[in-house]
Amino acid sequence: MRKKVILITGACGEIGHALVDYLIENSDLPVVTLDLQDASPEIVDKVIHVKGSVTDKSLFDRLISEYEIDIIYHLAALLSTSAEFNPVAAHNVNVEGTLMLLEMAASQTEFRGKPVKFIFPSSIAAYGMPDLETKTQFPNVKEWEWNYPTTMYGANKLYCEMLGIYFSDHFKQLAEIRPVTLDFRAIRFPGLISAFTLPSGGTTDYGPEMLHAAAKGETYNCFVREDSAIPFMAMPDAVKSLTLLAEAPDEKIKKRVYNISAFSLLASEFREEVLKYFPEAKIGYQIHPQRQKIIDSWPIGCDDTAAQEDWGWSADYGLERCFEEYLVPNIKKRYE
């Protein structure tokens, strides 16, 4: 009999690190991790690690011959800035890789007669505010508003949400007897801040980069204007949201794509918050006009009423608690 497992793709990245730690401690099912990179020494003995790409079909064929995959957390992706430098490669990983995984999950669902849960981290990049005036006028966007992404990454995320909805709700819709279909659930994340890992390749990276540079005593130049406003969230809340959504009973799930939110702030407010704890920090501004344009197209905040009402979402970390209890103590310890 095949062993029932949880699969995490992109497990060696920022969210992956935190999610794997959580699931090792809290899940009854063994965790299979898949990434282009080797598993870190801290987890290598606690997971079943497969090194490879989500674009490699033969690898999935091997995986399903050995394991019954119950839940997939599909984290592997090229992030927004990397994707702009390599749009075709981004499409290949972010869309083709996701499509292949959805297809595999759909056939596994049919085979076992029970939905495979497919948890997908989407992004505020799925939004595209046309100009700063509109961004200010609509500071709290709902899931279906302003879905006009201006980046390859955002377009990839929005399309993958559609693919997930298709495979869950419309797959084989012309068949006489429709088979059981997979259970796709997605979260649109704001910029995430971890105390333990540094981001790379994202456009919200200026926040965490400011903080980590300050803790290391390095000078940092923020690449967006001081009046740039977007939402952020502490990494433990991101992990909480993914697992809470995965565990929510079917009858609570009223839509397949949910906003979540914690706090929004200007780049200048982020800088002030960092200076509160690291008063010697040298943080200036050196605007990168193209990255600025991308940030200007993302909303100030996201309306997460649906996530609150449907599956009980609320962030544990507001701005103050995030810095005081999670980021600052852990980052200080890390760089001491």
Ligand SMILES: NC(=O)c1ccc[n+]([C@@H]2O[C@H](COP(=O)([O-])OP(=O)(O)OC[C@H]3O[C@@H](n4cnc5c(N)ncnc54)[C@H](O)[C@@H]3O)[C@@H](O)[C@H]2O)c1
């Ligand atoms: N970090 C954020 O602020 C944020 C915000 C919104 C959404 N997300 C989404 O969450 C997911 C995880 O983000 P993250 O911050 O951990 O990213 P990350 O860049 O830190 O990690 C991504 C991981 O995916 C792996 N990967 C890339 N291409 C792969 C491939 N072809 N096959 C297998 N593995 C591959 C990388 O090696 C890396 O370990 C992504 O889908 C991202 O779009 C992140």
